[in-house]
Amino acid sequence: MLSFIMKRLAQSLLVMAIVSAVSFSLFNFVGDPVNNMVGQDATREQRVEIRQQLGLDDPIPTQYTRFIGNMLKADFGLSYRIKRPVDDLILERLPATLELVFVSAIISLFLGITLGIYTGIRRNSWSSRIILSSSLAGVSLPTFVIGIALIYLFAVHLRWLPSSGRSGTVDFGWWKTSLLTLDGWRSIVLPAVTLSLFQLTLILRLVRAEMLEVMRTDFIKFARARGLTERAINFRHALRNTLVPVITIIGLNIGGLIAFSVVTETVFQWPGTGLMFIQAVDFVDVPIMAAYLVLVALLFVIINLFVDILYFVVDPRIRLGG
Amino acid sequence: MNLKHILTASSIAVIVAGPALAENVLRWTSQGDALTLDPHSQNESPTIAMNGQLYESLVTRDADLNLHPELAESWSVDADGWTFNLRKGVKFHDGADFTAEDVAFSFERARHEASDYKEQIKSITEVKVIDAHTIILVTDGPNPILPNQLTSLYIMDKGWAEANDVIAPQNFKAQEENFAVRNANGTGPFTLVSRAPDEKTVMARNANWWGNGKFPGNVDRIEYRPITNAATRVAALLSGEVDFVLDPPLQDLKRIEATDGLSVKTAAQIRTIFFGMDQSVEKLRSSNAETNPFKDIRVREAFNLAIDRQAIKRVVMEDLAFPTSMITSPGVLGNTPENDPAVTHDVAKAKTLLAEAGYPDGFTVQLDCPNNRYNNDEKICQAAVSMLAKVGVTVNLDALPKSQHFPKIQKRETDFYMLGWGVPTLDSHYVFAYLLDAAGSWNAAGYNNARVNELTAAMATEIDLDKRTAMINEAWTLVQADMPYVPIHHQVLAWGLASTVDIPIAADDAFRPRYAVMQ
Numbered sequence: 142m143l144s145f146i147m148k149r150l151a152q153s154l155l156v157m158a159i160v161s162a163v164s165f166s167l168f169n170f171v172g173d174p175v176n177n178m179v180g181q182d183a184t185r186e187q188r189v190e191i192r193q194q195l196g197l198d199d200p201i202p203t204q205y206t207r208f209i210g211n212m213l214k215a216d217f218g219l220s221y222r223i224k225r226p227v228d229d230l231i232l233e234r235l236p237a238t239l240e241l242v243f244v245s246a247i248i249s250l251f252l253g254i255t256l257g258i259y260t261g262i263r264r265n266s267w268s269s270r271i272i273l274s275s276s277l278a279g280v281s282l283p284t285f286v287i288g289i290a291l292i293y294l295f296a297v298h299l300r301w302l303p304s305s306g307r308s309g310t311v312d313f314g315w316w317k318t319s320l321l322t323l324d325g326w327r328s329i330v331l332p333a334v335t336l337s338l339f340q341l342t343l344i345l346r347l348v349r350a351e352m353l354e355v356m357r358t359d360f361i362k363f364a365r366a367r368g369l370t371e372r373a374i375n376f377r378h379a380l381r382n383t384l385v386p387v388i389t390i391i392g393l394n395i396g397g398l399i400a401f402s403v404v405t406e407t408v409f410q411w412p413g414t415g416l417m418f419i420q421a422v423d424f425v426d427v428p429i430m431a432a433y434l435v436l437v438a439l440l441f442v443i444i445n446l447f448v449d450i451l452y453f454v455v456d457p458r459i460r461l462g463g
Numbered sequence: 464m465n466l467k468h469i470l471t472a473s474s475i476a477v478i479v480a481g482p483a484l485a486e487n488v489l490r491w492t493s494q495g496d497a498l499t500l501d502p503h504s505q506n507e508s509p510t511i512a513m514n515g516q517l518y519e520s521l522v523t524r525d526a527d528l529n530l531h532p533e534l535a536e537s538w539s540v541d542a543d544g545w546t547f548n549l550r551k552g553v554k555f556h557d558g559a560d561f562t563a564e565d566v567a568f569s570f571e572r573a574r575h576e577a578s579d580y581k582e583q584i585k586s587i588t589e590v591k592v593i594d595a596h597t598i599i600l601v602t603d604g605p606n607p608i609l610p611n612q613l614t615s616l617y618i619m620d621k622g623w624a625e626a627n628d629v630i631a632p633q634n635f636k637a638q639e640e641n642f643a644v645r646n647a648n649g650t651g652p653f654t655l656v657s658r659a660p661d662e663k664t665v666m667a668r669n670a671n672w673w674g675n676g677k678f679p680g681n682v683d684r685i686e687y688r689p690i691t692n693a694a695t696r697v698a699a700l701l702s703g704e705v706d707f708v709l710d711p712p713l714q715d716l717k718r719i720e721a722t723d724g725l726s727v728k729t730a731a732q733i734r735t736i737f738f739g740m741d742q743s744v745e746k747l748r749s750s751n752a753e754t755n756p757f758k759d760i761r762v763r764e765a766f767n768l769a770i771d772r773q774a775i776k777r778v779v780m781e782d783l784a785f786p787t788s789m790i791t792s793p794g795v796l797g798n799t800p801e802n803d804p805a806v807t808h809d810v811a812k813a814k815t816l817l818a819e820a821g822y823p824d825g826f827t828v829q830l831d832c833p834n835n836r837y838n839n840d841e842k843i844c845q846a847a848v849s850m851l852a853k854v855g856v857t858v859n860l861d862a863l864p865k866s867q868h869f870p871k872i873q874k875r876e877t878d879f880y881m882l883g884w885g886v887p888t889l890d891s892h893y894v895f896a897y898l899l900d901a902a903g904s905w906n907a908a909g910y911n912n913a914r915v916n917e918l919t920a921a922m923a924t925e926i927d928l929d930k931r932t933a934m935i936n937e938a939w940t941l942v943q944a945d946m947p948y949v950p951i952h953h954q955v956l957a958w959g960l961a962s963t964v965d966i967p968i969a970a971d972d973a974f975r976p977r978y979a980v981m982q
Contacts, residue, residue, distance in 0.1 A: 172866030176873065180506025181885075181897070182582040185904050188873060223660045224499050224633050225640045289694050296702045304698040305690055307662075410690045412662045420661065420691065423835075425866045 149449050153442040160438040165205050165431060173197075174221050174425035208431055218428040222421065227432045231414060236316045237307055238406070238413030242398045244320075244329055245337035250391065253341045257348025257383075262375060264353065272345075279342035284401060288335040288408035295331060303328050305410040332409040336402055340394055347390060351383035392448045396441045487981040488684045489964065491974065492696055493709035496661050496689040501643040502617035503572050504632040506579040508885075511615045512973035516666060516685070517556075518617035518649030521547050521566070522610045526967035526978055528733075528794060528889060530610060534561065534618055534650065538610060540926060544587075544601040545609050551596055553673050555620040556647075556654045563592045568621035568630075570600070577634035583612055586923075605926045611888040623648045652678075652977050653685060663688050678977040685976055700725060700959050706981075707966060708959040709974060713783050713838055719959045728968040729783065732956040734885040735790045736837055738830070738847065738949040740766065740878070743909020747878040749829035749859070752822070757878070761820040763946040768813040769854045770847055770949055772806045779842045784952035789939070790884060790894060792953040794970055796932070797891030802939040813854045825855030831880040832860060833868040838954055844881055872907045880907065883954065887971070891935045895919040899942060910947035914938075 175188050175197070192198050196207065211218065217227035256276075260269040278287075296304035309324025310317045319325030355361060356379060364374050403415035410416065414433060421429035497513035498505045515523075521535040532538075535547040553561040567590040573580040574587065586609065589601040602609065624630050624643070633641040647655045652674060653666035666685040669675075688705070690696040693712040699705045701722055711719060711727070720727045740757040741747065747755050756762045772786035785792075789803035817825060832844035841862040848858045858879070871877040882905070886893045897903045900919040901911040918938040925931040956972050966979045 170867075172864060173870040173873075174866065176869040177866060178505075180579050180582070181905065182506060183579070183904070184582060185873060187582070219640070222498055224501075224504065224644050225660070229640075285692075289698075292695060292698045296704075297698050300702055304702050304704055305692075305695045306688055408692050408695055410688070410692065410695055412659075416691065417661070423864075423866075 145453060146450060149446055153446055156442055157435070157438055161209075161431075161435050162205060164434040164438075165208060166201050168425075168427055168430065171422065171427075171430075172425050174427060177424050178221055212432075212435065217432040220421070220426050220429050222424045222426045222429075227428045230417065230429065231432060231436065232315055233317075234412060234414045234417050236318065237411060238399065238402055238415060240318065240320060241329065241332055241336060241402055241406070241411060241413060242395065244333040245335075245340070245398060246391070246395060248333055249337040249340035249344055252337075253344025254348055254387070257345045258352060258375065258380060260345070261349040261352025261356070264349075273349075276342045276345055279338040284335060284339070284404045285408050287338060288332070288405060291331050291335055292408075302331055304331075305408075307412050332405050332411050335408070336398060336405045339401065340398060343390065343394070344387060347387055348383055351386060352379060355379045355382045389448065392444060392451075396437075396444050399437065399440060486683045487681055488686060489682045489707065489976065489979060489981060490686045490688070490705045491707035491709065492688050492690045492699055492705045494689065494691060494693070494696065496664070496687075499633075499644045500647045500655070500658065501629070501632055501641060502619060502649075503569075503575070503578045503580055504641075504644075506583065506615070508972060513664070513687070514617055514647070514649075515615070515651070515973065516653045516976055517647040517651045517655055518619070519651045520614055520616050520618065521549075522613050524614050524969075524971070526969040526975055528970055530614070534566070540605070540607070540609075542605070544599050545606075546593075546597065546599050549596040549598065550673060553650050554671055555623065555650050556669060557620070557623060559620050559622055559648075561618070561620070561650055562595045563598045564595075565618055565621050566590070566598050567592050568624065569616070569618045572619065572624070572631060573616055575631045577632045579632070580616060584616065586612075605924045607924070607926045607928070607931060608888055608890045608892060611890055615887065617649065619643075620648055652680070656684075661689060674977065680977040680979050681981060682976050682979050697959070700961070703961070706961040706964045707974070709972065711957060711959040713781060713955075713957065716783075716957055716959070724962050726960050726962055727957055728960065728966075729955050729957045730968045730970050731785050731793055732885075732954040732972065733792050733794055733887075733889070733970045734837075734883050734954045735787060735792050736840075736843065736881065736883045736951045736954060737790045738766070738770075738951070739872075739880050739882055739908040740947070740949070741875075741907060741909050742947065743911065744878075747828060748876070749878050750826055752826040752828075756820065756822060756826055756828075759820045760946065761816040762822065763949075765813040765816040765820070765854060766851070766856075766949050767946055768807060768809045768816070769856070770850050770951065771808045772951055773808065774850075775843055775846050776952060779839050779846050780952070780955075783838070783955040783957070785955065786952045787950050788943070790898065790948050790950045791886060791891055792970075795886045795889050795891060795894075797894075797935040797939060799936070802936065802943065804943070810853055817854060817856070822855070825857060827857040827859065828879050829859045829861055829877075831868060831871050831877040832862040833865045833881060834862040836865040836868070837881075837883045840881060843951060872905065875907055875909075877907060882907075885971075891939070892919070892922050895922070895938060899938070899947070908947045910945070912941055912945055915941050 175191050179188065196204060220227055220230060256272055260272055263269050292304045295302045306328060307319050308328050309322035310319045311321045319329055361374060361379060364378050402413060403418055406413045406415035407419050417429060418433045495509050497510040498507055499510060500514060502514045502518050519533045521533060523531050523533040525531055534550050536550050538545055538547045549563060555561060570587065570590045573584060586602045586606045587600050588603050591599040591601060593599060600609065627642040629641050629643040645658045652669055652672045654669045656665040656667050658664050664687045668683045690699060696708055697711055697715045700708045716727050719725050740763060742757040744755055776782060776784045776786050786806045787803055788806050789798060791798050830844055832841055834841040844860050844862060848860050851858045872880055872882060884898060896919060897905045899910055899915055900906060901916050915938050918934050922931050922934045925934060958968050960966060963982045964979065969975060
């Protein structure tokens with residue numbers, strides 16, 4: 142077991158190094174931050190001097206080594222744009238993103254599993270057909286279109302919810318939460334629903350397909366023959382067996398939610414790390430971009446590591462094979 | 464309790480509750496937050512505008528961009544430099560007195576190596592404190608437009624800066640956040656209540672401001688929240704969550720106007736959009752022509768005739784542009800009807816001129832264009848490509864984000880490019896110094912006319928206003944004849960407002976809350 146985990150850890154580190162090196166080299170194509178950092182009055186000499194001070198003219202491998210060196214000292218530098226330490230900024234912004242991801246994961250899990258079971262059991266009813274065809278919108282419409290449509294419906298037209306921003310926050314040390322006030326919930330609903338739609342559709346369709354599969358198996362027929370109630374068959378026997386693949390998918394998709402939150406946060410001006418990343422790209426704020434990419438790579442690697450270890454625990458075949 | 468008692472009780476309640484009920488809260492939004500509250504760290508328009516609500520300069524501008532006294536009551540120029548008589552009885556937000564020492568300190572700070580204003584005030588060599596309320600700004604030779612250059616030079620409290628270790632602006636190498644980035648102590652009409660960069664900034668009326676009662680504004684509290692996405696920004700206005708949007712996208716203006724309770728204000732912006740043609744190199748980098756066609760005045764004139772500015776205004780800009788033949792907008796000293804003749808569009812003449820210049824079949828060239836900087840920038844370039852095709856010039860368009868476009872101009876790696884230019888000093892000298900002088904840092908056209916260079920240097924030091932205006936006019940006449948650029952139009956700026964708010968729109972796109980009146 143230990144050697145398995147160690148092996149996986151080593152692989153994760155390698156993945157981290159490669160991902161961060163590749164993304165770092167991409168920065169070369171994003172443009173020059175200096176033009177955004179000085180007024181138009183600045184002379185060309187001053188611009189060259191700033192480039193040199195920031196080390197932007199050094200070869201990419203040199204810049205990357207310096208970045209990794211600083212990173213190991215937990216020093217991501219100062220944002221070019223707002224002149225604040227990047228680690229502080231990320232710590233400030235992370236709770237907003239995590240809460241958004243958390244709420245939308247709950248929405249997509251709850252609705253996805255419920256509707257998946259319903260459409261799996263009543264697969265020929267009209268309501269199932271409506272749910273299934275409207276769920277197509279969730280996978281086919283881009284997130285920003287859904288977001289804007291929700292804003293115009295619920296904020297501009299009906300005026301039930303705020304159009305953007307994160308209000309009603311309560312401080313818990315460095316963690317600012319919006320889950321404790323009505324205002325906070327009002328502001329998180331639209332972005333969370335927008336973010337959850339894609340995952341919701343995915344889970345709904347997966348649960349439905351698994352339910353249909355399981356319902357055809359012998360042990361369900363046997364349960365029927367035993368005279369068990371429909372309720373017991375559906376929930377105690379069928380549902381349990383559909384959940385194994387669903388849990389795997391969910392684990393992997395939490396990372397996807399964080400990645401998708403870049404678009405959702407921009408549409409709803411949700412002050413999380415995704416919005417910060419978009420603003421950084423626009424300004425070529427290299428320290429923030431680098432830190433964000435490393436952070437996202439790290440999250441993915443950790444989630445994958447956990448999933449691997451879970452497999453190891455759950456599936457004896459891997460243990461035997463290893 | 465009889466009726467009289469009830470009436471008395473309720474009128475007391477009204478009196479007590481009155482001020483709270485009547486508090487005018489202005490909620491507004493724009494795309495980009497101020498980068499910092501440090502007044503000398505970033506020379507960037509939104510940053511200057513927001514800091515101008517907290518800090519003040521010696522001289523300021525009103526919404527019509529006329530110069531007004533702010534922390535200085537009066538000023539005069541003589542051979543030594545400019546003398547400023549400072550306003551008396553002014554206090555900083557923390558209660559400290561405003562004196563000449565603070566002015567001297569602030570100018571030292573703005574001239575510091577890490578300041579983004581050192582270039583703007585480089586003509587100042589010394590700040591002499593005469594007494595507590597008089598200073599002389601000594602310049603290296605006469606500087607006739609010094610007050611114009613001081614309107615965004617904000618004054619900090621020396622004592623506050625020393626106590627908080629911010630005697631210099633933050634430099635690029637710094638690893639720690641400077642105290643002045645998120646805290647402010649100015650003399651301005653508003654005090655800072657809270658600041659979360661990119662999230663929310665709250666300000667409250669400064670009860671001790673010297674200008675209370677002298678300006679029409681009645682805003683008690685300002686809540687600013689940046690919204691990056693244009694559609695979301697408009698939605699916030701439509702849903703009544705904000706009272707004022709500084710930068711609604713042009714395509715949404717009709718929708719805002721059509722909504723009950725909302726209105727739009729537009730004005731000509733101090734920013735001109737134009738194309739530059741590199742006439743300094745021997746051979747263009749992106750062209751099939753053997754020599755540089757742009758060296759020939761006939762080719763440059765042909766380009767000017769081939770572009771149909773009225774069509775760009777009508778089709779691309781939805782009428783929100785002022786076509787021009789001059790790269791300086793109205794409101795700037797030097798923009799006169801003589802210097803800005805009516806635009807002409809003549810395809811036949813353009814073709815003849817190209818043929819005369821030796822390009823009867825045209826040539827190819829690359830047009831470098833930003834796609835996220837100016838109103839409809841990429842679409843203007845696309846229109847220009849098809850207009851130039853009609854005179855036989857094949858233009859390949861390379862539209863890139865601003866952070867990749869501007870370095871091409873800075874590094875002189877472009878043959879034909881789009882640029883927009885604003886004039887913060889409202890004086891033509893700024894345009895000559897950066898765009899038309901042979902050594903100008905943004906003169907990527909490589910324009911070099913000995914007389915224009917001479918006049919640029921001379922107008923920097925001429926104090927006699929009539930003589931100086933004559934120089935400016937002479938220089939513009941030369942430029943009109945040489946046609947180093949292809950001017951397109953002056954941009955229009957538009958503000959979206961709730962009808963309960965009246966804010967005079969300013970051509971520099973700055974929100975000045977001291978003039979904002981709420982119902």
